[in-house]
Amino acid sequence: MTEAPSYLSPTGQEIVFLLLGAVAVGSALLVVTTRQLVHAALWLVVCFGALAGGYLVLTAEFVAWVQVLIYVGAIVALLLFGIMLTRAPIGRTADLDSRNRPAAAVVAVATAVVLVTVVIDGFRTAYAPLEPGGGSAKELGSSIFRNWVLPFEALSVLLLAALIGAIVLSRTDIRGRD
Amino acid sequence: MHVVYPAVVSALLFSIGVYGVLARRNTILVLMSVELMLNAVNLNLVAFDVWLRDRLHGGQVLTLFVIVIAAAEVGLGLAIILALYRNRQTVDLDRLRDLAEPTGTGDGAARDPVRGPLRGPLRGPAPTGSGGALTDSGQAVSESATRSGETS
Structure with missing residues (x-):
């Protein structure tokens, strides 16, 4: 790869990416620590939006728009429906965290320390010059339909199976054979 | 980058x-x-x-x-x-602890709401005390009895 410039003179793209990453990590922290269930879903929207911005900075435009469409549009809406249908308490609730919260914090901090140390040690000299166009819809489309056709079709079957499974699970008048 | x-x-x-x-x-x-x-x-x-x-x-x-x-x-x-x-x-x-053995303190309270099969629309809060399934209709009790007979 190319020679890496110094860390002390970040480019504009790196500054933008770091700001977006800070937003994503901060809102993710709020997702797992907030005391209101609906706010967790809304902070998830902020986190996914910041990640989509990060994909844009990394020149992956198509992935960024798919992220906005599917994650922000579909998945968060589904999660909000789930919150509504399970009659979750709206407003502050004290018991969203279980009793093993300290153990979870210890495990998470240990995971973060190990991963960040390994990643910094491994990729300290790696540098990826950003060139636009690599992640456009045209490039990705030709790549999917030339080289990735079989996984693509398998995924469509998977989506169909998940759809039928969700319908069977959520309807109450379908019963197993006794 | x-x-x-x-x-x-x-x-x-x-x-x-x-x-x-x-x-x-x-x-x-x-x-x-x-x-x-x-x-x-x-x-x-x-x-x-x-x-x-x-x-x-x-x-x-x-x-x-x-x-x-x-x-x-x-x-x-x-x-x-x-x-x-x-x-x-x-x-x-x-509270979803059905796979665990019932502990000495809990008198099966975690197990009971499952045995009475609740079908159809929501019926209000689940029976939580011991023997909660027995308060259901007789059909539910007999069903749960046959079901436990099958599984054992």
């Missing part, structure tokens, strides 16, 4: 997701944390695709696949959670 920056952001997102999965009680919040972990993986895939200049665009195509699988997973997960809520009137992970 140094590859360290997206890699560190995704490592932090992943460990935040681990914390959420382990520490939250509400099942929907656990699903949200799983989504955070999947997004960490996606960020890694995109960053490495840009770094390695894959001619097949493997990283970004796999990111799209992961997004699709996450959508399927959330749909199925929410269907399961709704079925759970319909049967037990709770989505609290700490």
